[in-house]
Amino acid sequence: MKRNTRINLLLLLAVAALAVLPLALGLGDHKKEPFAGADAEAETAVTELDPDYRPWFSPLYEPPSGEIESALFAAQAALGAGVLAYYFGLRRGRRQGEERALARGEDEGRGSSPAPGSG
Amino acid sequence: MVPVSQETGQGASSIHEVLERVCPVMHIAEGFLPPAHAIAWGVASAPFVVHGVRSLTREVREHPESTLLLGASGAFTFVLSALKLPSVTGSCSHPTGTGLGAILFRPPVMAVLGTITLLFQALLLAHGGLTTLGANVFSMAIAGPWAGYAVHKLLRRWDVPLMVTVFSAAFVADLCTYCVTSVQLALAFPDPHSGFWGALGTFGSIFAVTQIPLAVSEGLLTVLVMRLLAQSSRGELARLGVLPDRPGKREAVAR
Numbered sequence: 571m572k573r574n575t576r577i578n579l580l581l582l583l584a585v586a587a588l589a590v591l592p593l594a595l596g597l598g599d600h601k602k603e604p605f606a607g608a609d610a611e612a613e614t615a616v617t618e619l620d621p622d623y624r625p626w627f628s629p630l631y632e633p634p635s636g637e638i639e640s641a642l643f644a645a646q647a648a649l650g651a652g653v654l655a656y657y658f659g660l661r662r663g664r665r666q667g668e669e670r671a672l673a674r675g676e677d678e679g680r681g682s683s684p685a686p687g688s689g
Numbered sequence: 690m691v692p693v694s695q696e697t698g699q700g701a702s703s704i705h706e707v708l709e710r711v712c713p714v715m716h717i718a719e720g721f722l723p724p725a726h727a728i729a730w731g732v733a734s735a736p737f738v739v740h741g742v743r744s745l746t747r748e749v750r751e752h753p754e755s756t757l758l759l760g761a762s763g764a765f766t767f768v769l770s771a772l773k774l775p776s777v778t779g780s781c782s783h784p785t786g787t788g789l790g791a792i793l794f795r796p797p798v799m800a801v802l803g804t805i806t807l808l809f810q811a812l813l814l815a816h817g818g819l820t821t822l823g824a825n826v827f828s829m830a831i832a833g834p835w836a837g838y839a840v841h842k843l844l845r846r847w848d849v850p851l852m853v854t855v856f857s858a859a860f861v862a863d864l865c866t867y868c869v870t871s872v873q874l875a876l877a878f879p880d881p882h883s884g885f886w887g888a889l890g891t892f893g894s895i896f897a898v899t900q901i902p903l904a905v906s907e908g909l910l911t912v913l914v915m916r917l918l919a920q921s922s923r924g925e926l927a928r929l930g931v932l933p934d935r936p937g938k939r940e941a942v943a944r
Contacts (some may be wrong), residue, residue, distance in 0.1 A: 574920070581913045585906045592902075594773040623878075628718035629815035642814050643771045650767030654914075657761040661921035 716825045720773065726877045731775075731823030734800075737831045741800035748798060758918075758925055762790035763802040765914060769907060770806055770829075778899045780918030784907035785866050787860030789914060791810070791834035803830025822841050827844055828869035851919075851932070852912050855886025859911035861903040867896040 633639035722730070735780030775784055781833055790799040804826050810816040817825050837858035844854035871892035880887035918926060926932040 574916070578913055578916060581909050581916075585909050588902050588906045589774045592777050592779065621722070622771065626724060629719045629811070629818060631812065632815040633813075637694040643773070646809065646814070647768050647771035650764040650769075650771065651759055653764035654768065657757055657764070658917060660757070660843075666757060676753065682850060 716810070716817030716829070717821040717870065719811070719815065721818075722819055722821050722877050724820075726873070727823060727825075730821075730827050734823045734826040734831060737797070737800045738804050738826065741797040742803075744795070744797040745801050748794065749908070751833065752928070755925065755929075757791075758922065759794065759798070759802075762793055762799075763805065765789050765911075766799075766802055766806050767809075769910065770810070773797050774903055774906060776899045776902050779884045780899060782867075782903055784903050784910070785833055785863050786907065786911075787829060787834045787854070788837040788862035788907065789911045791862060792855060792858055792915075792931060793926075796831070796834035796838045799834035800826070800830045803834070805816070824873045825870075828873065830865045832869040833862040833866035836865035837906075852915065853888050855915045856868055856908040856912050860904045860908040863907045864867040864897070864900055867900045868893060871896050 633642055702709075745759070749759070766789075769784045772867045773781045773784070775785045783802075787803055790802055804822075807817055807822060807825050807829060811818050811822055811825075813912035823917050840861045844857055845851075849857075849936040872889060875885050875888035875892050878888060879885045880891070915931075919932060923932060
């Protein structure tokens, strides 16, 4: 494996470890709902800090369930990942095409037309 | 995982729990800033976003070839702000992904890309909100990118290796976003006894602990993407001034 690839994989591994460690070590066990963002209880919270406060606006659209919400979050991540993958795939393809064109140009020697433009 | 965990005493609801409910994963929830604050943050953010739209259109007009990389930077923010990761405090939060775009295209452009991400989440995911959009844009799309960019520029001036500055910039951008959010919350909901500074201290210290591991993750992921970019888009990075311009035969062809 190339050194570059190895470093990239190590970076990914470190990120995964950082995400898994809190779970593996049970750092959320002292909570009622470990590793949850408790949106639903939001109203009580501000009442504790400021008893007079009432939220004055509610979301126009709310995902009907936690499943739908996670589906939408997954869609967001997938959309982003798709665009990133497209970008890197396109770049890689272009680079390979250029290298091939360059190699072909060298094979044909100097007399022939210069390396064709990038695709 | 332990399915049931014991409840630790009632009544004494710590500010930590309170914070978690107001601001479950970083963005301030819909309707949870008083109108005056919501409007003020909106007014503060608007010029940055307008300026950002202008520099974004200028960038696209002058360098149409950078549209793809712009899309990739926006996509990176999309992915990272959808990743809710567990943290050492036992709650979840997510990174912001704004450091990368700030380094590549300067912070004004990131103000636009960040706003798009926040709008998407506010409209479709009921995460964040329209009334709190101004405040959330200010923390995630303005303060974070500028802080990260400043760190990047400063460290580059001292000839720190590129990947170290990239890591630091992403780390600082992420952390700064959360610090600004705690300032916003402390301003809106000061502690009854110790006032603004008391609330800020508590909010800030909680945020810091939850967010530091995530900021590290964000730093590592940003370094990863920057390494891939340095392999695949050297010419582009040189044009944007991220990589030193090394006129070579390869780059000349690659353009």
